[in-house]
Amino acid sequence: MKPARPWFSAGPTAKRPGWSLAGLPTDLLGRGIRAPEVVERFAYALRLTREVLQVPDDYVACYLPASDTGAVEAALWAMLGQRPVQVVAFENFGLTWAADVRDHLKLDPEVIEAPWGELPDLSRVDPAKDVVFPWNGTTSGVRVPNADFISNEREGLSICDATSAAFAMPLDWPKLDVTTFSFQKALGGEAGIGVAVLSPRAVARLDTYRAPWPIPKVLRLQDGKGFDRALATGTMINTFSVMTIEDWIDALEWAQGIGGLETLIARTDANFAALSDWVERTDWIDFLAVRPEIRSTTSVCLKFTDPRVTGLPAEDQRAFVKRFKDLLEDEGAVFDMEPHRNAPPGLRLWCGCTVERADVEAATPWLDWAFGEALR
Structure with a gap:
């Protein structure tokens, strides 16, 4: 006796039960990415994402290219540099974010490490510093049990890579300033699009701080005034796949239908x-x-x-x-x-x-x- 659906990949993950490509709408394929109907479809998907994930009303969410990796990188490039930085690294991607902060942004992060299978000493997280951490280590099978190590009175930002935790584990929103994930993890969406959820503190950082390095267009969260608020309505930075959005909507509507x-x-x-x-x-x-x-x-x-x-x-x-x-x-x-x-x-x-x-x-x-x- 074999599994009826023998798909156990950690990304892209298994499609929802009952999924069918024939069940996805195709009437907007081939339309311009800025056509009003297409823009509304992207906006609808973002609203659904917020509802299913129970994002607080005063937080904003936006799409980023290049899945969760792009969403994390956008946050690092746009927000770091104002304060000292800590990176929590207990698996491959934490180590990657630490290397990016050190080697590409030329900052000097304090890396709080642990070997594979262990969690670092989270009491070392300093509320005066920005901290970058994965909620769930996709490559190590280790997760933080909670966000108690993040102070409610923090001065720095907490930047959380939650790509294999979102929709599968409770997230402590008041502790999180930037939370990123991709379509391809917990709800079995297609790859290529990431999401960043920003707290009011993260938006304030974007409104008041400009990083000293040039930021590529596909990672740009700011316009001439600060945070580009059009992004919070579902506006796309570049051309995204309409089929991918329809697939994401299908997953979200399934999630709502079974109880959220x-x-x-x-x-x-x-x-x-x-x-x-x-x-x-x-x-x-x-x-x-x-x-x-x-x-x-x-x-x-x-x-x-x-x-x-x-x-x-x-x-x-x-x-x-x-x-x-x-x-x-x-x-x-x-x-x-x-x-x-x-x-x-x-x-x-x-x-x-x-x-x-x-x-x-x-x-x-x-x-x-x-x-x-x-x-x-």
């Missing part, structure tokens, strides 16, 4: 629980995240514990993962379960809300089978 954010989180938690049950009863695998309270419920990263694998050189462990993956995909049982290329060898299965619990449960015997076969 609370249901999305409950579905995610149920999927994680199903996989967790299997991990607990399986002696050759364990969570990469050491402590239960910091384990991701979406991008679940696992490590091998069997000495027949862990005793191999790193290159041979990666070859083992490839055999494991090939066995599963040749059977059409589980697709895209390999970890990020920079992560330790192991498995990574997406358990977000568009995945069905029954498919997680059906996948686990195949994981057991593939492990035994790959050892031969």
Whole structure:
């Protein structure tokens, strides 16, 4: 018995149950990106995004090119430089943001690091400084358990990469000044468009501060007066895909129809629980995240514990993962379960809300089978 929908990629993630390309409207394809009907469709999608994600009324949201990466970069380039910067890095993308701040913006960030599977000492976060951090480490399976480390009386901005947390975990909006995500994660949208949600404090930074470096047009959040408020209405910085927006609207309307954010989180938690049950009863695998309270419920990263694998050189462990993956995909049982290329060898299965619990449960015997076969 195989999963009915054997898609466990961490991005783009599985489409919603019942999704069909034929179900997407096509009447606006081929229209100009500034046509009133197209502009309204983008605006509608942004309104739906705010409603489903329960964004506070005094926050604004806007689209950015290049998925979550583009949204994070836009915030870094436009807002950093006024205050000292800290970057929390406990997986690949935190390390990437730290490198960008240091090597490209030529700032001198304090990097608060932890090894794979651990969370750094968040008590080191300084409310007088801007802080950049991922809520959920897509490549490590580690998440912050809450935002208590961010002060309500902070002077700096909190810039949160929430791409594998949004729509799947509760976000503490009063603690977050910039929150970014992409279509391709928790709701199974297509790649290429990111979203940045800005608090009044973030908008004030854009209104009163100009970074000393030139900012590329596709990352530009400001006009001649400060924050470009047209962006908050759904206006596009450059030409976006109308089909991608229609696909995003389809995902959001599905989310609303099944009960909204609370249901999305409950579905995610149920999927994680199903996989967790299997991990607990399986002696050759364990969570990469050491402590239960910091384990991701979406991008679940696992490590091998069997000495027949862990005793191999790193290159041979990666070859083992490839055999494991090939066995599963040749059977059409589980697709895209390999970890990020920079992560330790192991498995990574997406358990977000568009995945069905029954498919997680059906996948686990195949994981057991593939492990035994790959050892031969």
